[in-house]
Amino acid sequence: MKLAFNEATTLENSNLEDDLRFCEKHGFDFIEIRLDKLKEYLITHSINDLRNFFSSARLKPLSLNALEEFTFRNPTEFNLMKQDLSLMTEVATAIGCDTIVAVPAFGVEKDWEEIKQETIVKLREFLENIEGTNLKLALEFVGYPDCSINTLDKAQEVVEGVDHPQVGLVLDCFHFYAMNSSYEALKNLSIDNLFLFHIDDCEGKLPGVLRDHHRLWPGEGVIPLETIISILYEKGFKGPASVELFRPEYWELEAEECIRKAKDKTVHLLENALPKTI
Ligand code: ZN
16 A cells, blocks of 8 residues: 655744655655644745656655645635635646645534534535635544544535535544444445554544544554554555644654654555555
8 A cells, every 4th residue: 555644744944845855765655744843844936846746756645734724614715715725726737636625613612514514514514615626625633522523424424415416525534433433334434435544553442532643653642543444445545644643742753763664554554454455
């Protein structure tokens, strides 16, 4: 299975330039570029610099992430978000990236039907902005109790509600585990709707208590990753698997060490889960 690196893993100890260099050096196939690191990079580089890197590198861009908390915004905030989407569209088109991640709002005390409608409407507005491109929008549910979409079945409901080939979802193993998403939902997941797969592990805390900083290297925690991967593989999903951690302890490592370790741990986990596919 191909491997991707999500830049959250080196959020505090690296930048886009170094992430690109070390991911290429250590043999990742893809990188998921964070919007904050992209904006920082563009202070001293051009979009063309990024295009030139990818044109000569083996490493390829997998996604740009993310449009954060895009629902229940006031009109001004939502227009600013559309500006971010314009920048991401320009960059993605230039570097040959086809997926943009969108994360729903937190702390919303609304009925599910209202949340669902708002999310569908806003995703459709984004679709208008990327009309004529091949870009895809990947909705990422977050396994926190106060996230407006915090389980796989709810994310699927929204994606089915939008009913457009350019809108699908991100399955992040941590988020799947952290709010007890069901294996029934996983088995019912249409592979056509699965745009990105985030691989990670976590401490053995209870659902509802788990937060991003409890994430661990794949294989070092309690998430039944091999079961999840086997279910996806049987459904025809071939990857890539993108390692995404937010652990402050790992941000204390040198960036290169962190990236090398992310690769080794993920390869090892995948070898155990899918011995015949590596
Ligand atoms: Zn994720």
